[in-house]
Amino acid sequence: MTTAGWDAFAAALAENLTRLDDGDTAVLSYGETYAQFTQAASVLYADTRGADDASLAALGWHAPDPSAGAVNWWIEVPWPLHTQDSRRVADLLVATLHEVYGAPGPDALVYEAFNSRTGADLELPALAGITREGS
Numbered sequence: 001m002t003t004a005g006w007d008a009f010a011a012a013l014a015e016n017l018t019r020l021d022d023g024d025t026a027v028l029s030y031g032e033t034y035a036q037f038t039q040a041a042s043v044l045y046a047d048t049r050g051a052d053d054a055s056l057a058a059l060g061w062h063a064p065d066p067s068a069g070a071v072n073w074w075i076e077v078p079w080p081l082h083t084q085d086s087r088r089v090a091d092l093l094v095a096t097l098h099e100v101y102g103a104p105g106p107d108a109l110v111y112e113a114f115n116s117r118t119g120a121d122l123e124l125p126a127l128a129g130i131t132r133e134g135s
Helices: 003-017 053-059 083-100
Strands: 024-030 033-039 043-048 073-078 110-115
Touching: 003 083, 024 083, 033 083, 043 083, 053 083, 073 083
Parallel strands: none
Antiparallel strands: 024 033, 024 110, 033 043, 043 073
C-alpha cells in the first residue's frame, strides 16, 4: 500500500470521527497490536498498547498512568471535534498503525466497531475496505 492509500484512509477516518455518537467505538488491529477510539459525552478518547515507547511519545501519545486509570498510551480531544482535531487524531492512529506497528496498508488491518452503550454494530465508511473481525 502506498502512502497515498494511508493518506486517503486518514482523510476518510477524520471525516467519520466528526460524526460519532456517544459510545461509538472502533478497534483497529494489526497482528497483536491495536489502536482504538471511543466517543464519550464530552471527549473523543483514543488509546494504544505500547510497543515502542519512544515512537509513541514522539507521535504525541500520553504515557500510561496507572494511578489515574490509564494503562495504555492515550489521547483525549474535546467534543465536538474541530476539523483539525479530527485529522490530528486520524493521523495519529494511522502513524501508529503504519509507522510504529508496521501495517503495510489499511487493507492489512482488522477492525471491530460497535456502540459500547447499546452493543449495536457500528458502520463507518472509512472502514469499508478493511476486514471486520469475525467476518
